[in-house]
Amino acid sequence: MYHDIADDLIHSIENKLFKEKLPTEHQLMERYNVSRNTIRKAIDIVAQKGLVRRVQGSGYFVNDISQAEKTVVNLTMGLSRTRYHKEMTSKIVTFDEIHADEALSQQYGVRNGAALLRVIRLRYVEKQLYSLEYAYYVKSEVPSLSLASINHSIFDYIRDKYNIRINNSDQYLSQDRLTSEAASLLGLKPKTACMTLQQSNFYKNDVLFNFSQTIYVYPNLSFYFHAANQSGN
CATH class of the missing domain: 3.40.1410.10 (Chorismate lyase-like)
Incomplete structure (x- = not known):
């Protein structure tokens, strides 16, 4: 399940649906109807691919690596x-x-x-x-x-x-x-x-x-x- 969610988040980032940061964990839990643990596993995959970074207390920000x-x-x-x-x-x-x-x-x-x-x-x-x-x-x-x-x-x-x-x-x-x-x-x-x-x-x-x-x-x-x-x- 969390792999599919990670794929969907990656797709959303690639298509610039999330330009600056991801929705909150709570919003993602509601969006996918899953537990916080599942969302965190999915975000971990996205982070491992270098697409987002966590800022303590502020959430997950999208990394801009598209210099061109x-x-x-x-x-x-x-x-x-x-x-x-x-x-x-x-x-x-x-x-x-x-x-x-x-x-x-x-x-x-x-x-x-x-x-x-x-x-x-x-x-x-x-x-x-x-x-x-x-x-x-x-x-x-x-x-x-x-x-x-x-x-x-x-x-x-x-x-x-x-x-x-x-x-x-x-x-x-x-x-x-x-x-x-x-x-x-x-x-x-x-x-x-x-x-x-x-x-x-x-x-x-x-x-x-x-x-x-x-x-x-x-x-x-x-x-x-x-x-x-x-x-x-």
């Missing part, structure tokens, strides 16, 4: 949830089933030989090339994908169909030089340096269900990551 909406990537939110999510379109390069080789096993920790659904796609924001994504879904956890989801949001699809939500992620951001294949797909010269995100996503008891490499080419991108002090100091 299309040029900020909120890594804490995950690639499928961004402020320009609705404007994103995809061009599918490859959608097939493969088995993990030793290179994928060593790089991402997937079992060697595991069946994978592979999606290679170019992504666009308002028709401008944004990224090239190589994504792999462990078939034992995600048995199938629809073409509609691949053109839009795969994570939304597997959340609704398989009740899979990201519990934690490993993310590595680096500047890498393009392979000949990636350069050809992006229309750039081989060995061009681009920002690249390597990500492994886990759910429930740290079960790997997805890993990916995303190469960004959209101009003037900034990468935002929210970190909370867990020590209480």
